Amino acid sequence: MDVELRQLRALVAVVDAGTFTDAAGALGVSQATVSRAVAAVEAALGARLLLRDTRHVNLTGTGAQIVAAARRVLDDVAHLHRIVEQARTELRVGYAWAALGKHTRRLQQAWKAAHPGIPLVFVQSHSATAGLADGTAEVAVLRRPLEDNRFDTALVGFEARRAAVATGSPLARRRSVRLSDLTRYTVAIDDRTGTTTPDLWRPGPAPARTRATHGVDEWLTLIAAGQAVGITSEATAQQNPRPGVAYRPVRDAPPIPVALAWWRDNPPAHLTGLITLARDAYALDTNAARR
DSSP: OOOOOHHHHHHHHHHSSSSSSHHHHHTOOHHHHHHHHHHHHHHHHHHOOOOOSOEEEEEHHHHHHHHHHHHHHHHHHHHHHHOOOOOOEEEEEEEEESSTTTTHHHHHHHHHHHTTTTTTEEEEESSSSTTTTSOOOEEEESSOOOOOOEEEEEEEEEEOOOEEEETTTTGGGGSOOOOOGGGTTTEETTTTTTTOOOGGGGOOOOOOEEEOOOSSSHHHHHHHHTTOEEEEEHHHHHOOTTTEEEEBBBBSOOOOOEEEEEEETOOOOHHHHHHHHHHHHHHHHHHHHOO
């Protein structure tokens, strides 16, 4: 029996969602359908891929390797569809947490003036490539290194970092904070798409506690409840205001490089123009700061 793409999608969805129920919801199918698909993959390969209990699923050693390979297969299939779909009526730019912050509208207006017949559309995708690998977007906004030789990138600007704290926290009463001010708190980190890792505190002491999160909404909910603090780009602060959350500059943290990424062997039309306009948008702030 051969492994089918729908079965690989179900397997990856279970791993990403953490449960069969949540995976079924994400795929829009029944839990039984997901269970059958995963069982079919295990039967076809002759190996146990998932360890199940009443609340969670975990990968076996073999399962971890199979899921990594499955992601590559699904990405490549999505790329095949992208190659076939030559005629695009819009240019889609993916992002995981924030588009380009305050520069987003400026870029859209400049793009509209230069390309009135091709809308520039920003789409959110919580993936390492911000929707680029799975075909959600033709270009992606990235704020962390992309170590995948299928893609090319171009630096367009830099953004300052902001601490996100509960409005009731003593830190919210400060105009700015230092990295060391955050180490006694639990720091919420999204290690898949976020820009913060414990390495940010080196060579000083890292936070005593970190908490894994999955996306900006979960991250903000934890912070608003006072259960964690976070560090993010200024774009997140500009595009994701949240009651109960205060953003403060982190004055000793390095800026975050912002890049655009695209498929190396299939760059979208007007890519050079998009990169130029994005760089111009960030340069306006740089020039204003120098005055």
